[in-house]
Amino acid sequence: MNAASASNKSSTLKENDARQMGRIVSVTGSQAIVLLDPHDASKSSQNNSSPELGTLLAIRSSSSIVFGMVSALSVPVPSHDSAANEMHIVELELLGELPLDEHGEPLTFRRGVSVYPCLGNRARVATREELKHVYSISNTNSAVRIGSLQQDSAIPTMVAVDELLGKHFAILGTTGTGKSCVVALILRAILKENPQAHMILLDPHNEYSSCFGNMAEIVTPSDLNLPFWLMTFEETVEVLIGNQSDRELDASVLAELIPLAKSYYAAKNTPSASGCSRLQRRTTDSGIFTVDTPVPYRISDLMILLQEKMGSLDQRSTLAPYKRLKTRLEAITQDPRYSFMFGNLTVHDDMASVLCRLFRIPVNGKPITIIELTGFPSEVTNVVVSVLCRMTFDFGLWSEGYVPITLICEEAHRYVPEDTNLGFEPTKRAISRIAKEGRKYGVSLGIVTQRPAELDATILSQCNTVFAMRMTNEKDQEIVKAAISDAATSLMEFIPSMRDREAIAFGEGLALPGRIHFDPLPEHALPKRGAASFSDQWTKEITNTEFIDSVVARWRASSAPETIADLTTQELENSDTNDHQENTETTPSRSPAQGLENFDRRSSIETQTPPSHQPDRRSENLMLTSKPAPSIRLKSPAEALGVGGFARPSSNLENASENTPE
Numbered sequence: 001m002n003a004a005s006a007s008n009k010s011s012t013l014k015e016n017d018a019r020q021m022g023r024i025v026s027v028t029g030s031q032a033i034v035l036l037d038p039h040d041a042s043k044s045s046q047n048n049s050s051p052e053l054g055t056l057l058a059i060r061s062s063s064s065i066v067f068g069m070v071s072a073l074s075v076p077v078p079s080h081d082s083a084a085n086e087m088h089i090v091e092l093e094l095l096g097e098l099p100l101d102e103h104g105e106p107l108t109f110r111r112g113v114s115v116y117p118c119l120g121n122r123a124r125v126a127t128r129e130e131l132k133h134v135y136s137i138s139n140t141n142s143a144v145r146i147g148s149l150q151q152d153s154a155i156p157t158m159v160a161v162d163e164l165l166g167k168h169f170a171i172l173g174t175t176g177t178g179k180s181c182v183v184a185l186i187l188r189a190i191l192k193e194n195p196q197a198h199m200i201l202l203d204p205h206n207e208y209s210s211c212f213g214n215m216a217e218i219v220t221p222s223d224l225n226l227p228f229w230l231m232t233f234e235e236t237v238e239v240l241i242g243n244q245s246d247r248e249l250d251a252s253v254l255a256e257l258i259p260l261a262k263s264y265y266a267a268k269n270t271p272s273a274s275g276c277s278r279l280q281r282r283t284t285d286s287g288i289f290t291v292d293t294p295v296p297y298r299i300s301d302l303m304i305l306l307q308e309k310m311g312s313l314d315q316r317s318t319l320a321p322y323k324r325l326k327t328r329l330e331a332i333t334q335d336p337r338y339s340f341m342f343g344n345l346t347v348h349d350d351m352a353s354v355l356c357r358l359f360r361i362p363v364n365g366k367p368i369t370i371i372e373l374t375g376f377p378s379e380v381t382n383v384v385v386s387v388l389c390r391m392t393f394d395f396g397l398w399s400e401g402y403v404p405i406t407l408i409c410e411e412a413h414r415y416v417p418e419d420t421n422l423g424f425e426p427t428k429r430a431i432s433r434i435a436k437e438g439r440k441y442g443v444s445l446g447i448v449t450q451r452p453a454e455l456d457a458t459i460l461s462q463c464n465t466v467f468a469m470r471m472t473n474e475k476d477q478e479i480v481k482a483a484i485s486d487a488a489t490s491l492m493e494f495i496p497s498m499r500d501r502e503a504i505a506f507g508e509g510l511a512l513p514g515r516i517h518f519d520p521l522p523e524h525a526l527p528k529r530g531a532a533s534f535s536d537q538w539t540k541e542i543t544n545t546e547f548i549d550s551v552v553a554r555w556r557a558s559s560a561p562e563t564i565a566d567l568t569t570q571e572l573e574n575s576d577t578n579d580h581q582e583n584t585e586t587t588p589s590r591s592p593a594q595g596l597e598n599f600d601r602r603s604s605i606e607t608q609t610p611p612s613h614q615p616d617r618r619s620e621n622l623m624l625t626s627k628p629a630p631s632i633r634l635k636s637p638a639e640a641l642g643v644g645g646f647a648r649p650s651s652n653l654e655n656a657s658e659n660t661p662e
């Protein structure tokens, strides 16, 4: 050791001595009690005052420095006379230790304590150097900055990407605390370091489209293509039958006919099968597919099969399920809200290109897919979310984790509610499966919710990194506390009183639990739709009432069987004419008698469409676009007026771009 470092060390030791504030008087397992020194007027107030809750204290033992977080402060026997004579007690949760080498130099911080402090050991507030050691991530290659430590803003909060994503994470907090901003902040930080990532974000409020600039592939209801044949039996039943009383009966008909329709499609599209009769081909291939196998089939074939079955039954009463299914199929294929599933006139096996777009393979500069869910009617949203979550897991499963994928689920309590009577069973199952087994197949989950108490508790317990923001509801707080296994429990006491943009962060993605302050997000990357600024809006008169038409059109379009878009009356008339021309050619009539004939015609259109007239399914932009969706994208009222809508409340962003890694 040279003279300079020796003198440095001695000055550090002196400084540390000056910071000492008390001695250990009790150690029980992971807890310790410090009795603070009597108030000494000669010491500076900073060193002589009681530490705050959540502060990290350091206790020097023989071979290491043990760190404990202040979990409680008390004066067991308060006195009326003089505060100087009172005992001040500090309770600590022991979190980890910094081993020292033979020269007293710190090695690497580790969680847990192997050498406990002894009675009489002196305790002091941890120095900035020590905090840096404690809160640094050992594998800095895969760590990204998301904020700073509340105890000392000079200490960055880093998250270890592999641990964060590999073992799932959750962002919890009351509405308006900044959850969506944290999602954007964390994902942007990860994407900056990992431009070849594969993320998929379910965006129920269409708020994330601007957060990632041109790094995001935005999928809207009008350009989503999720062919109906990708659905499992359960999802198909939900869409085609729903919760009606004769569900079982109708479902059994589908269970019998869907595999046949799949076999029929396969036979018809296998060159060797040409020349065989329809029945022969069907018999040859029957039994290859289960009702859940994700292979194409045609609705027209299903209709033919239904019709054939109906023809072979003589009792009127047994015809009912067939008739119901037929009517439902006719209606749904014409319903523009379902055009993303049933809109393609031709059925192709485009599963690979659907997967490529959703999971960004190849990435093509857009490592994140944002699925905008506003615009889907609620019953459809359930199915879409179910199909997407299940496909994410299945893709991981069948690719054996070749392409790691992260699925972020906003408003997760909607999809995986605790209440067994709520939610959609297949969605719940798909998300639970990712939570429980996804890690083995490179599929990770990010859960965001404002109501942890309404979220299935098993999902939360699988999230190994948690960012708990302010929560005022006691039930929510209890649930989060119950989910915490490590020493951060005492930090939870802060949860009702934290500011916006603050969180208690704990779990495997962080070096140590702590109270953190998130970095500001640059203005251009903020999620859309901040809270409405009432005071701003209510001082301005609305002179242009055009937006009302747009509101009415959007409203109607979400529930009407025929979508009326945001077009002007003239545009609507034109589009009506065009749609009509197209539909008269191909859409089956609702009349049962004509249905079969029309579907037969449609089926022949499908098979006869020359390849050159078919959309290039591999082309990035076209590959998921079905026939021009009748559910034309509706302008928001703000767009209709050409104004910005509700103003987002201004935030303290002056230094945003400097502080936040872009």
Ligand SMILES: Nc1ncnc2c1ncn2[C@@H]1O[C@H](COP(=O)(O)OP(=O)(O)OP(=O)(O)O)[C@@H](O)[C@H]1O
Pocket (backbone or CB within 6 Å): 173, 174, 175, 176, 177, 178, 179, 180, 181, 182, 185, 450, 500, 501, 518, 519, 520, 521, 522, 526, 527, 529, 530, 531, 648, 649, 650, 651
């Ligand atoms: N890191 C941040 N940087 C900049 N502004 C922020 C940040 N976090 C929060 N805000 C501000 O707080 C507002 C609310 O944040 P956000 O929309 O993320 O809250 P939320 O918890 O997702 O709300 P909700 O539950 O309603 O979805 C934002 O509009 C933004 O102005």
Ligand SMILES: [Mg+2]
Pocket (backbone or CB within 6 Å): 179, 180, 181
């Ligand atoms: Mg939000």
